[in-house]
Amino acid sequence: MADMGLDGSNGTREHMDPPCTLSRVQKQKLIMKLLSRKATCNSHGQDSSYFLGWQEYEKNPYHEINNPDGIIQMGLAENQLSFDLLESWLEKNPDAAGFKRDGQSIFRDLALFQDYNGLPAFKNALVEFMSEIRGNKVSFDPNKIVLTAGATSANETLMFCLADPGDAFLLPTPYYPGFDRDLKWRTGVEIVPIHCASSNGFQITEPALQQAYQEAQQRNLRVKGVLVTNPSNPLGTSMTRPELNLLLNFITEKDIHLISDEIYSGTVFSSPGFVSIMEVLKERKCDINTSQVWNQVHIVYSLSKDLGLPGFRVGAIYSNDEMVVAAATKMSSFGLISSQTQYLLSEMLSDKKFMNKYMKENQKRLKQRHQMLVSGLDKVGISCLKSNAGLFCWVDMRHLLRSNTFEAELELWRKIVCDVRLNISPGSSCHSTEPGWFRVCFANMSEETLSIAMGRLKTYVDSITNINTINNHRNAKSSRRRSLTKWVFRLSFDDREPEQR
Numbered sequence: 001m002a003d004m005g006l007d008g009s010n011g012t013r014e015h016m017d018p019p020c021t022l023s024r025v026q027k028q029k030l031i032m033k034l035l036s037r038k039a040t041c042n043s044h045g046q047d048s049s050y051f052l053g054w055q056e057y058e059k060n061p062y063h064e065i066n067n068p069d070g071i072i073q074m075g076l077a078e079n080q081l082s083f084d085l086l087e088s089w090l091e092k093n094p095d096a097a098g099f100k101r102d103g104q105s106i107f108r109d110l111a112l113f114q115d116y117n118g119l120p121a122f123k124n125a126l127v128e129f130m131s132e133i134r135g136n137k138v139s140f141d142p143n144k145i146v147l148t149a150g151a152t153s154a155n156e157t158l159m160f161c162l163a164d165p166g167d168a169f170l171l172p173t174p175y176y177p178g179f180d181r182d183l184k185w186r187t188g189v190e191i192v193p194i195h196c197a198s199s200n201g202f203q204i205t206e207p208a209l210q211q212a213y214q215e216a217q218q219r220n221l222r223v224k225g226v227l228v229t230n231p232s233n234p235l236g237t238s239m240t241r242p243e244l245n246l247l248l249n250f251i252t253e254k255d256i257h258l259i260s261d262e263i264y265s266g267t268v269f270s271s272p273g274f275v276s277i278m279e280v281l282k283e284r285k286c287d288i289n290t291s292q293v294w295n296q297v298h299i300v301y302s303l304s305k306d307l308g309l310p311g312f313r314v315g316a317i318y319s320n321d322e323m324v325v326a327a328a329t330k331m332s333s334f335g336l337i338s339s340q341t342q343y344l345l346s347e348m349l350s351d352k353k354f355m356n357k358y359m360k361e362n363q364k365r366l367k368q369r370h371q372m373l374v375s376g377l378d379k380v381g382i383s384c385l386k387s388n389a390g391l392f393c394w395v396d397m398r399h400l401l402r403s404n405t406f407e408a409e410l411e412l413w414r415k416i417v418c419d420v421r422l423n424i425s426p427g428s429s430c431h432s433t434e435p436g437w438f439r440v441c442f443a444n445m446s447e448e449t450l451s452i453a454m455g456r457l458k459t460y461v462d463s464i465t466n467i468n469t470i471n472n473h474r475n476a477k478s479s480r481r482r483s484l485t486k487w488v489f490r491l492s493f494d495d496r497e498p499e500q501r
């Protein structure tokens with residue numbers, strides 16, 4: 001079939017009426033004029049190196065047999081370590097995925113179900129699971145949860161509920177690159193960075209919070225809240241109690257909101273354990289019915305990471321504010337979780353014995369895989385920020401940069417993607433303020449693939465170390481030659497009569 005032209009013709013001269021003489025740029029401009037500003041603006045962030053790395057990977061994906069020289073995907077925070085456990089549960093519980101309850105078909109009920117409040121059984125199972133992850137130190141009320149199509153939708157919905165276009169949310173850096181899309185793109189909300197630094201392990205400080213607040217004010221932006229990820233993407237660290245208390249003090253003082261994206265809460269694999277903002281709020285003993293701060297804190301959760309189910313699109317907002325719950329529930333019509341997914345997962349999550357076993361085993365596997373990455377990097381002289389959670393490490397490659405700049409970071413990143421063929425995410429895509437940090441994922445591949453990735457990195461680092469050694473050697477030689485020349489010159493100079501000098 002002949003290719004269709006942009007004008008809908010088959011591209012041959014006689015079918016073009018009027019003759020299509022527009023250049024590519026002109027055509028692009030015409031299309032832009034026909035579409036909305038939202039559809040054509042680039043605040044989506046798709047041109048970030050985070051997404052460009054994925055595109056490179058798509059062109060040449062690694063496969064152990066079909067494409068062993070391809071790019072290994074280490075830029076995707078997916079958890080593929082415990083699928084076997086989920087699959088064996090599915091085998092033992094065929095009714096859950098087979099539209100059946102106690103052997104009887106519930107296909108018709110599921111097919112017709114369209115209540116945006118969600119299946120009560122699923123909401124009950126989800127809140128209990130969330131309490132379980134928090135060691136049952138806090139409990140959640142199923143009436144305060146709103147179901148969404150993943151955390152992506154939960155975060156955007158909260159923006160729509162809490163802020164107007166042009167308002168700002170403060171986010172500690174480095175942050176998850178997807179937030180530029182999720183929080184800003186369709187809502188018109190602005191992100192103002194809270195600058196965090198390696199000197200204190202990227203922890204949030206009071207001066208950094210105040211500075212971000214002032215920066216927003218200088219830009220004439222009304223600050224509506226702070227959004228944190230706990231545990232952090234991309235740091236892989238969980239927040240400390242003092243940090244969480246600092247945040248609660250700050251939002252109380254400024255009378256703004258706090259969103260805690262706890263999507264990685266079940267991935268904490270070593271101490272210190274996970275502390276949810278809800279736990280700290282509860283410890284403060286402020287009355288849930290009278291204290292305003294309870295209404296200012298909102299949790300985002302999803303099963304994309306802890307259960308490794310990003311394709312199922314299961315997320316949630318938890319809020320004590322009735323108006324937020326009501327508004328978000330209405331908005332959730334635009335991104336509901338399908339009824340068969342809710343049914344399947346309500347069965348799985350309420351099998352507590354299985355879920356406990358799954359969570360323990362999954363954390364054990366994450367810990368092993370994390371250790372494998374950390375020691376593999378260590379052998380090559382690369383260190384990571386000490387971390388205890390998540391599906392990635394925050395890796396320090398500052399010593400491999402040509403200069404302490406983001407240009408040098410991108411130059412190194414391009415080499416690692418194109419020559420070493422590992423897709424990792426440069427810190428600049430996470431809005432890091434220090435060049436030379438990279439997010440490297442470890443849970444979306446097999447052990448064998450991870451070890452191949454480490455082998456490739458070693459070859460690369462050894463090669464640049466050799467080049468540097470040769471260059472240093474050359475530099476040393478030429479500097480010896482230069483000092484010898486200077487010395488000979490000085491000698492001959494000193495030998496001369498003063499007037500000859």
Ligand SMILES: Cc1ncc(COP(=O)(O)O)c(C=O)c1O
Nearest residue numbers: 150151152176229233302304310
């Ligand atoms: C911190 C954070 N929030 C939200 C998301 C989006 O998750 P979901 O797949 O549930 O939409 C991600 C995904 O990587 C994430 O890391």
